[in-house]
Amino acid sequence: MQIITKKAELEQIVRACKMRGQTIGLVPTMGALHAGHGSLVRRCVSENDVTFVSVFVNPTQFNNKEDLLKYPRSLERDAELLHSIGAHFVFAPTSEEMYTAEEMNNTFSFDFGGLDAMMEGAMRPGHFNGVVQVVSRLFYLVQPDRAYFGEKDYQQLAIIHYMVEHSSLAGTFGDLQIIGCPIVREESGLALSSRNERLSPEEKQTALAISRTLFASLEWAKEPKATVQAVRQRVIDAINAVEGLEVEYYQIVDQTTLLPTDTFGHAIGCVTVYCGPVRLIDNIKYA
Numbered sequence: 001m002q003i004i005t006k007k008a009e010l011e012q013i014v015r016a017c018k019m020r021g022q023t024i025g026l027v028p029t030m031g032a033l034h035a036g037h038g039s040l041v042r043r044c045v046s047e048n049d050v051t052f053v054s055v056f057v058n059p060t061q062f063n064n065k066e067d068l069l070k071y072p073r074s075l076e077r078d079a080e081l082l083h084s085i086g087a088h089f090v091f092a093p094t095s096e097e098m099y100t101a102e103e104m105n106n107t108f109s110f111d112f113g114g115l116d117a118m119m120e121g122a123m124r125p126g127h128f129n130g131v132v133q134v135v136s137r138l139f140y141l142v143q144p145d146r147a148y149f150g151e152k153d154y155q156q157l158a159i160i161h162y163m164v165e166h167s168s169l170a171g172t173f174g175d176l177q178i179i180g181c182p183i184v185r186e187e188s189g190l191a192l193s194s195r196n197e198r199l200s201p202e203e204k205q206t207a208l209a210i211s212r213t214l215f216a217s218l219e220w221a222k223e224p225k226a227t228v229q230a231v232r233q234r235v236i237d238a239i240n241a242v243e244g245l246e247v248e249y250y251q252i253v254d255q256t257t258l259l260p261t262d263t264f265g266h267a268i269g270c271v272t273v274y275c276g277p278v279r280l281i282d283n284i285k286y287a
Helices: 007-019 035-047 065-070 075-084 101-105 127-142 154-165 194-198 201-220 228-240
Strands: 002-004 024-029 050-055 089-091 146-150 177-181 245-254 267-275 278-285
Touching (some): 002 007, 007 089, 007 127, 024 035, 024 127, 035 050, 035 075, 035 146, 050 075, 050 127, 089 127, 127 154, 146 154, 154 177, 154 267, 194 278, 201 228, 201 245, 201 267, 228 245, 228 267
Parallel strands (some): 024 050, 050 089, 146 177
Antiparallel strands (some): 245 267, 267 278
16 A cells, blocks of 8 residues: 655556556545544445545634644554555645645635535535535546545535536536445444544543434334424434533434425434534434
């Protein structure tokens, strides 16, 4: 496995892969890798001739500078994991290599077709601008046939689908397939996240109430008189009742449009919860 830090070197390697007629898979990450990332990489390795993994903590998608500074970084450990599961190349640039000073200091502009109007988009202004900025840059550089993303960041996945299929960038990336992969959880049910590293053992136990409540809500939704609004409020109340947890939002939306829905058919519930100072996200599909 080879670690690449320069765009010019990356482009040279990609050209060589293309000349050999090899299929290319890409797994974009911000590092601090866990078994969830590992599942994406394993699938990528199994479905492509060459697997590239980016490890880059993207500063333009953080609207909270403290959160950016505290985001865990562990390139050496990440590289060991990626080597063990068959990745071929790791792209780990610096911010200065990835962006010009102008790009760092000016907000990237993109029409999200309304997909950014709620949930993470509402709570983290500018976040998805940064996500689209870095992901589109990676797509240009790596020119993948397939790119793999976890469904835990469900709104992000929907926006990336939109970017490739319906926006002004549609067609730019050829026949690129965006592959969404299921959430990977610990045996306890806690959704794997790089941010879990910031949880104390006690906070990690407290955080289990998030997934437990989401899974319980599947049964609540089946009750004869259940409504979307009632189940939504019940989830919020149940999580907030746990000392140490505070719901930032819980929305039940259509899986495709991300618009609020009054039916559980084709619905997904997306939640963000603060466990102490750590912001955790999770979701559950109702159908």
